[in-house]
Amino acid sequence: MSEQYQVVERDQSKRIDKLLTEIVEDASRSQIQSWLKDKFVLVDGEAVKSNYKVQEGELISWSIPEPEPLEIKAEDIPIEIVYEDEDVVVVNKPSGMVVHPSAGHPSGTLVNALLFHCKDLSGINGVERPGIVHRIDKDTSGLLMVAKNDKAHRSLVEQLQNKSVERKYEAIVHGMIAHEYGTIDAPIGRDPKDRQKMAVVEGGREAVTHFRVLKHFQDFTLVECKLETGRTHQIRVHMRYINHPLAGDPKYGPRKTWGLDGQALHAKSLGFEHPRTGEWKKFEVEPPKDFTDMITFLENRE
Incomplete structure (x- = not known):
């Protein structure tokens, strides 16, 4: 894999190992430091150390051997x-x-x-x-x-x-959603400010999420989300985009969460045409205990 990246103004004076963790998907900082040590990463054609601070206009190139x-x-x-x-x-x-x-x-x-x-x-x-x-x-x-x-x-x-597969999710989101129903039609791509995240961006891939409110709580809302498309982190990104991030979401939500080990999101319903018989198959499963425990907690607070 051989790739390049030209340093822009917002990257000025960042450590190169930190910058590359933002750019290279699924690469840890320790991996990148190893690549720098082995001279797989060059700045304007020259090898640099992990603590090198990049300057606007420099061309970073990396050629990583296949794992x-x-x-x-x-x-x-x-x-x-x-x-x-x-x-x-x-x-x-x-x-x-x-x-x-x-x-x-x-x-x-x-x-x-x-x-x-x-x-x-x-x-x-x-x-x-x-x-x-x-x-x-x-x-x-x-x-x-x-x-x-x-x-x-x-x-x-x-x-x-x-788009004929039916996929419905339940999610607990921050805030009181004012509308009973809604559709979020906003393209999703990699976040230009943080390459480890996805975001609604101009020129991103089409992404459509339909939602309906199932229950309001004091400062949270239980929603059902129906996917029309299936982009990476789609529901998490779309709910954050309308200022109702998922409870417990470490990547797109508030840092202080409700004791959930990850986002309150459950793929509850799945329907598709059987590939051999053509019969419509639909399945539904209830959310796990930590999800339902949070709903009980929110209900008891009312």
């Missing part, structure tokens, strides 16, 4: 299978579980558990993401559909692209 391929192992991890047949598995993913392995999470993921449970998963996404058609964030709980063969995988991806 060694991960060896994905089947692991006997309990998972809740909501539905399974020869083509599809529908799983209720717990909060805190990563969907597929990566450099930072080589094991303990949903894929590791599925490989133990299923053995046969589609190979379209390669060895690191077998069967994975769509994802939800690590700290989001709820329903995911997984393909057990390539034909099913192609069908489910096509349905996602055609």
